[in-house]
Amino acid sequence: MIDNDDEYNRILAFKKLIGKPVEVYTGNSFGSLSYSESITASNSVIVGKLSEIDQECIIVECSCGNLSNKIYINSRQVVGIIDITKNIGINDVYNLAERHN
Numbered sequence: 001m002i003d004n005d006d007e008y009n010r011i012l013a014f015k016k017l018i019g020k021p022v023e024v025y026t027g028n029s030f031g032s033l034s035y036s037e038s039i040t041a042s043n044s045v046i047v048g049k050l051s052e053i054d055q056e057c058i059i060v061e062c063s064c065g066n067l068s069n070k071i072y073i074n075s076r077q078v079v080g081i082i083d084i085t086k087n088i089g090i091n092d093v094y095n096l097a098e099r100h101n
Contacts, residue, residue: 007055011075014053020083022050023090024060027079045090046071050081 024046048062051070058073058081082090 011053011055014050014058014075014078014081017050017081017083018053020050021048021085022060023047023082023084024050024058024073024078025080025082025090026073026077046073047084 026044026046046060046062048060048071050058051061052059053075056075058075058078060071060073062069062071080090080093082088082093
């Protein structure tokens, strides 16, 4: 169980990313990809601009062409958030072993 101090520090760190384009990794596998005889689980990643955050909810504004919408994510479900203005993404971090194979 996460105590209130840990939760507060986690949210405080995420708040530094407000207004930036981010990838939000919830850690859930939404499906799998089959290659030959092996199956690889896919990461559940939401890409957009981080709009707001509090202890209960992270709001990410997602766009596709002319369309945009806000995605409300349970903040306790988030495993990690990466600023995508840098040269590394979620799949680079969580699939490191696969890149070296």
